[in-house]
Amino acid sequence: MTMLLFKTRLRKKLLSYSFTHPDQSCYLREMAYLINEDAGNLSRELRSLEKEGIYRSSIKGRLKFYALNQRYPLFNEFKQVILKAENIRSV
Numbered sequence: 001m002t003m004l005l006f007k008t009r010l011r012k013k014l015l016s017y018s019f020t021h022p023d024q025s026c027y028l029r030e031m032a033y034l035i036n037e038d039a040g041n042l043s044r045e046l047r048s049l050e051k052e053g054i055y056r057s058s059i060k061g062r063l064k065f066y067a068l069n070q071r072y073p074l075f076n077e078f079k080q081v082i083l084k085a086e087n088i089r090s091v
Helices: 009-020 028-035 039-052 075-090
Strands: 055-060 063-068
Touching (some): 009 028, 009 039, 009 063, 028 039, 028 063, 039 055
Antiparallel strands (some): 055 063
């Protein structure tokens, strides 16, 4: 499961940020700024993760906001794995 979660460096940064801020929703450029990544690559990654059901999106005005889908069946398991990985990195 860990390999699928951390398939790419971008995915690792995105999921690490999102699972440490699970109630936050961001529009694409805001998220790109927060994790210091290219918006184009991030857009593709978010679309992929949305198809998998890990993220959900909503339109507010002219902006598309992304947030973790807390109803995703493996949400709690993913959260535990990612938070453990974050704790190991911060030690």
